[in-house]
Amino acid sequence: MRQTKPLPAAVQEWAEQRVGPVVSVRDASHNWDRSRVWELEGADGVHRYVKVSPSEKFFTRETRAYRHVVPALGHSRAPSLLDSRAQDLVLLLTAVPGVPAKDLDLAAGDWRAVHRQAGALCARLHEAGALNRTDRAEAEASLGAAADGAETYLARAGDRLTGDEQQLIRDHTARLRRVGPVPLGYIHGDNQPRNWLWSEAGLALVDFERSRPAARVQDLVILSATQWVDHPDRKKAFLQSYGRTLTDAEQQALRCLTALDAVNCLAWGPDNGDEMVTARGRRTLDQLMREGWA
Structure with a gap:
C-alpha cells in the first residue's frame, strides 16, 4: 500500500502566496518514491496542483514544455503553469477535468x-x-x-x-x-x-x-x-x-x-x-x- 506523502509546509506557504489560502490537500503522487504531486483546494473553491520535480533536469524539461510546447494542445487539453520556483524544483499548475x-x-x-x-x-x-x-x-x-x-x-x-x-x-x-x-x-x-x-x-x-x-x-x-x-x-x-x-x-x-x-x-x-x-x-x-x- 502506498504511503501518503505530506506536502512540505514551505511549499504550501509558497503556493498560498500566489493563489490564496488552501483549505484541503490531497496526495496525488504516482506510486513511486520520487513522485511528489498534491492537489490543493483553495478557499475560493478552485483546485490546483503543486508538483515537486524529482530532479533539476525534469524540472527544466517540464517548465519549458508548459511555457513553449503545451499551449499547442489547446484550451483545457493540458494544465497551465501558474508559477514555478527553481530553487525548490516546484511547479504550480491549473487543474484540468478528468x-x-x-x-x-x-x-x-x-x-x-x-x-x-x-x-x-x-x-x-x-x-x-x-x-x-x-x-x-x-x-x-x-x-x-x-x-x-x-x-x-x-x-x-x-x-x-x-x-x-x-x-x-x-x-x-x-x-x-x-x-x-x-x-x-x-x-x-x-x-x-x-x-x-x-x-x-x-x-x-x-x-x-x-x-x-x-x-x-x-x-x-x-x-x-x-x-x-x-x-x-x-x-x-x-x-x-x-x-x-x-x-x-x-x-x-x-x-x-x-x-x-x-x-x-x-x-x-x-x-x-x-x-x-x-x-x-x-x-x-x-x-x-x-x-x-x-
Missing part, C-alpha cells in the same frame, strides 16, 4: 475514442513549432542516445535474461543505429493512459517532466508494448487521428525501441517491486524471441 484513463473500466468503443483523441493531441504536440538548432541536434541524437543505454540496462537486468535474449537486445540496438532519418518533434516522453485524463469534455494530457525534442516515434513505445498488443483497433484509432501512417524507418525504430523498453522494464521492475512493469518487459521480450525479425 480521471486517468488507466483507472476507468471502458467499453471497447470508448477506448477507441480515447485513443482517437490521444492521437490528435500527440500530433499537435509533436508539431508544436519548428525545432531550433539546439533542439534539432538533440532530437537527431535521440535514437542513438536510446541505443547507448542498452548495455546499462543489460548489466542491471543481469541473469533475468538468457544469453539468447541478451543477444536479441544487442541485435535490436545495432539495428536501431541504422534505421535512418525519422520525423522529429517535441514528445511527451511518458505517453500512456495514466497520463491521459478522460472526461465528458474529452481528453487532456498531464505530466510533462519527460517532454523533450526527440524522434516522434519514441512517444509510441509504451503504447505499443501495452495498449496496442491485444487491441489493434486502438492503434488504428490513434494513428487515424494522428494523421499519418508510420514510415518504414519509424516502424523499424519502434520495434527496436520496444526491445530496449523490455530490458529496461526487466532491469527496473524487479528492483522496485513493480510487478506490472516487470510483466510488461517479460511479455515483450518473449514475443520478440518468438517472432524474430519480420
